[in-house]
Amino acid sequence: MKELLAVPVLWGLDRCLKKLAVERLEGRTVSCCRDRVRFSLVRNEGAFLGFLKERKGMLLLLNLFLFQWMLLFLLPLARASKAKGVKWGVSLLLGGGLGNLWDRIRGRAVVDYIAFAPRFKVHFNLADFAIFAGGILVSLGRLEEAEHR
Template identity: 30%
Template sequence: MIFYTIAAAAAALDLGIKQYVLDNVAEGQDLEMAGGHLILRKVYNRGAAFNLLEKYPQFVMKLSALLGAVLLVRDAFLMRKKGHTVEKAGMMLLTGGAFSNLYDRTMRGKVVDYLAFKSRWKRLSRLTFNLGDICIATGALLAALSIRK
């Protein structure tokens, strides 16, 4: 049961931060945090990662929903296995992040991104993401590293 809590907590925390950003951060406003190393801003992404396919938001939403369904089926089979603790934790982080972003796509028509790293390279400083994205990347890495041969 703890693994489902990881997914729910990841999604809830990301959605809560997104709502805070929507309510309290103006578009174009950059709020420095963590000694100026992190930036809080409000950016909308209608495409996939890095705005890929942004001109096709309906396709991205349908693909995200399909992949979310596949993810749920895979999670259900994984949760029935004994052990696999790191893989399960990783998959639940991935699932929580994915469903937070899927919620945004279906309810808002776009994903709210809000975190950036301050860098001397402008291109890097412009990259904006959310906690769901971090959960997806971290979860995928944990799951991949834990798969037994």
């Protein structure tokens, strides 16, 4: 399944962008697109919107469990699927999941660096976008398969 090559590529690109954010955005904010997009460094110790911030051990275990679930359930699903959306979606989910899991294991916090107007308090990273896009692709691919049955 050649789509799985996206996993290490995405993970590597995510690592590079997070490294750049740590090196260049510490203590500063860069705006673009008429201040609709802002780049600033945030170390998110919780999940989305700080969920489980005070329970880091539980959050790490949850992340490990979810990543293992993706390997055990979604990988076979992608291999068996004829829909490209499912194959690419699972690859994006794995690559993004690995990127954020790596941050949690290594630094106990996920590095986020991009926010959008009007809610600049919510920050994201490439891995987050990959997880979101992967979920959509898997869902659409499964719908496509269901229509062809």
